[in-house]
Amino acid sequence: MKARVIVLPKEGVLDPQGKAIQGSLHALGYDAVTDLRAGKCFVIELADLPPGKARKLLDEMSEKLLANPLIESWKIELETA
């Protein structure tokens, strides 16, 4: 089964990378962009597991390795539900 983990800076946490990219987009003339947050995406191929179990496993992996729980939040998306 395939899953996606999206890791983003928590609301309220400064995101200098996102701000820099937003600034560059404005410099290129893309003024329609009013906010941008930059994060990470992990596309994970997993052995077949019941969705609940897969979600629990991915949550554990995110907390331990993929994200920094102090400043980042994550969202798990299973492609085969």
Add this chain to the structure above:
Amino acid sequence: MKARVIVLPKEGVLDPQGKAIQGSLHALGYDAVTDLRAGKCFVIELADLPPGKARKLLDEMSEKLLANPLIESWKIELETA
């Protein structure tokens, strides 16, 4: 309107970051992970535009700045369709 751009290494392009993370997950005992690709995620707040126009704009931005078209592919997801 809100949109998401997911940037990933193209199929067939080496992904050393993904491989390193996969190795770390295995070392932590997460053997269920059979493949992992690491990419970027941009959550973008845009001025209201027709979906077709927004998609075109985001595609242009991805090609020019958010991704490296030689080695990365991207996917645009509009949250308000």
